[in-house]
Amino acid sequence: MSGTRLDPIDRKILAELQADGRMTNVELARRVGISAPPCLRRVRTLEEAGYIKGYHADVDARELGFEVQVFAMVGLQSQAEADLVTFENRCRAWPLVRECHMLNGEVDFILKCVAPDLSTFQSFLTEDLLRAENVASVKTSLVIRGAKDDPGVPFEVLEERMMRTA
Amino acid sequence: MSGTRLDPIDRKILAELQADGRMTNVELARRVGISAPPCLRRVRTLEEAGYIKGYHADVDARELGFEVQVFAMVGLQSQAEADLVTFENRCRAWPLVRECHMLNGEVDFILKCVAPDLSTFQSFLTEDLLRAENVASVKTSLVIRGAKDDPGVPFEVLEERMMRTA
DNA sequence: CGTGAAACCGTCGCCCC
């Protein structure tokens, strides 16, 4: 199922829906050059095959009152698989942690956090994150301003690469 | 317009659309407890006021062939505003760079990058990023595995905070 | 993959509170 290769129309569909997830199916069909029914069938197939994981409204965090965004680099004491999983599950349970990625190099995890204000984040940092077992070190960096925040993947790069390997 | 406070129904709408951006308006109206027309009016207002910046399909990067994800910490030589803006604009033009945030602390920017493979990323790193003027240092960390990647903001935290300040 | 038909939905005007 995951081995199913995509044709150019499928990739165009994904690119269009990544750019505008609420596009109507008829508009999508028009843009990719087929009629509506097969277009919808393709979308359903892409969803079921996992290429499309979901659709989300992109909300303005600052306007909603989330004025603080922080990247936290976390080092653990033990990197045993069970301990890594324990920490990951803890991150999944913390609403302020939006992303958690395991890294190579000196630091073990990078966390992207959002909070309404600094004191809310400080509380989380000192009472939850730093107090969690197995956490050895945490370095935090406040986001002064966001310069770019594009969703998803650059399909342009894929197309380029398709040509090179074709 | 940005001073417009949101009532509980608006926040519920935003939370629902963040969770499922393709929800039909009638379903959305049912969930927030009003009828369809006023619900649609609210959605349009939220869009125009900038609370909703867009809708995007969440595509599976790995299944699509983007197997490399990297965080890059960038230090600049000059932090003069004009030089910061120049670097930010350069990031906006690089498709492999999906996010660019200016940070406090030792490092100036954090970049989240995606690439089809390591060699594509290495080419970008050595030929574009490291060669860009004003770039003093770049530390990269490969994402070994992703543990959490939730879109948007935690509305639960907002509701909690509303109660505290009410 | 395309065509046609039926059910549903987005959208508007109007009335009500």
Next chain:
DNA sequence: GGGGCGACGGTTTCACG
């Protein structure tokens, strides 16, 4: 001001060729 009711046009989603 916002919410509900009804109707039109467009869309989704079938079955079928």
